[in-house]
Amino acid sequence: MKIKTIALLHPGNMGATIGAAAATSGARVVWVSRERSKATQERARQAGLVDVKNLAAAIRESDVILSVCPPHAALEVARSVAEQKFSGIYVDANAVSRATAERIGEIVTKAGASFVDGGIIGSPVKRAGTTRLYLSGARAPEVAGLFSASMLDARAIGEKPGAASALKMAYAAWSKCTDALVLAVCALAATEGVDKALLEEWAISQPDLERRCIQAAAVAAPKAWRYVGEMREIAATFEAAGLPTGFHNAAAEICERLVPFKDRTDPAPTVAAVVDALSAPPAKDRKASV
Numbered sequence: 482m483k484i485k486t487i488a489l490l491h492p493g494n495m496g497a498t499i500g501a502a503a504a505t506s507g508a509r510v511v512w513v514s515r516e517r518s519k520a521t522q523e524r525a526r527q528a529g530l531v532d533v534k535n536l537a538a539a540i541r542e543s544d545v546i547l548s549v550c551p552p553h554a555a556l557e558v559a560r561s562v563a564e565q566k567f568s569g570i571y572v573d574a575n576a577v578s579r580a581t582a583e584r585i586g587e588i589v590t591k592a593g594a595s596f597v598d599g600g601i602i603g604s605p606v607k608r609a610g611t612t613r614l615y616l617s618g619a620r621a622p623e624v625a626g627l628f629s630a631s632m633l634d635a636r637a638i639g640e641k642p643g644a645a646s647a648l649k650m651a652y653a654a655w656s657k658c659t660d661a662l663v664l665a666v667c668a669l670a671a672t673e674g675v676d677k678a679l680l681e682e683w684a685i686s687q688p689d690l691e692r693r694c695i696q697a698a699a700v701a702a703p704k705a706w707r708y709v710g711e712m713r714e715i716a717a718t719f720e721a722a723g724l725p726t727g728f729h730n731a732a733a734e735i736c737e738r739l740v741p742f743k744d745r746t747d748p749a750p751t752v753a754a755v756v757d758a759l760s761a762p763p764a765k766d767r768k769a770s771v
Contacts (some may be wrong), residue, residue, distance in 0.1 A: 485508055487500070490536075490547065490550065490558055492512050493524070493549065496549035497527070499549055500525075502631035504528075505628070505630045506631075510530050511539050513534065515535055540567045546562055546571050548571070549574050550575060563591065568592075568594055571594040571595065573598060574601055578650055578715070578721070579647045582645075586598065597616055597624050599615065599617075599646075600649025601649070602649060608632060610632075610634070612632075614628065614636070616638065617642050617643060654719070657701070658728055658732045660697040661708075664701075664739075667756050668756045697755075700749070702755050706739070708736045738759050
């Protein structure tokens with residue numbers, strides 16, 4: 482199958498770079514600007530994506546659809562595409578559990594599409610070696626081939642959809658949960674009045690942890706709003722495997738408390754500001770105490 486047009490839904494910080502990488506195959510990459518923010522429109526423009534104004538047009542013109550969105554929206558995006566009877570290749574590259582990926586596959590294949598499950602590990606694609614797109618499904622090698630000339634390392638890892646999402650969940654269970662954990666530890670130490678002593682002990686026995694805490698506040702806190710759903714998906718993945726879910730449900734709660742820092746990068750959040758946000762009672766508790 483000659484892939485001429487790819488639709489990207491929707492070009493966030495990561496998605497826009499995935500779309501630009503897909504364009505290296507020679508395919509035309511389109512997106513839908515309707516009801517999208519100015520920031521999204523600017524990202525799409527910089528990535529060289531073609532605006533087709535509405536979803537129906539994007540689906541009608543495309544051979545492949547790439548869904549790259551926050552995990553809580555993944556099912557909704559799949560349903561909106563299925564309603565249009567899309568019959569090409571639907572790639573869900575979102576941070577969802579195997580069960581959610583399989584549900585998405587059921588939705589789009591019932592409407593006539595082929596399904597490829599994807600999981601992105603790494604940062605937005607700005608140079609080679611930073612980002613992998615893992616793919617699973619019968620047509621995963623075909624999708625991986627779209628990125629062969631790009632800086633994105635696309636890898637097909639199995640013919641059965643779900644493997645790519647499972648890998649993403651296992652990876653993020655460590656990388657993103659530990660960001661939440663180290664910030665929660667700092668908040669605990671500050672609440673107990675031992676934060677200075679903790680930093681001194683870290684300098685002796687865990688010299689990398691202070692740096693990690695600073696980095697988590699500056700880099701992870703502005704993105705924590707996107708991680709709430711992902712932590713819930715990871716917890717569901719652990720539950721399906723018969724493992725405790727408490728780690729990641731707690732991480733989801735920590736991320737919820739960091740929502741006020743959404744996309745705040747100039748200036749980046751400090752550890753002190755993040756500690757204050759984590760130490761404050763949740764909104765529902767504040768309301769109850771009035």
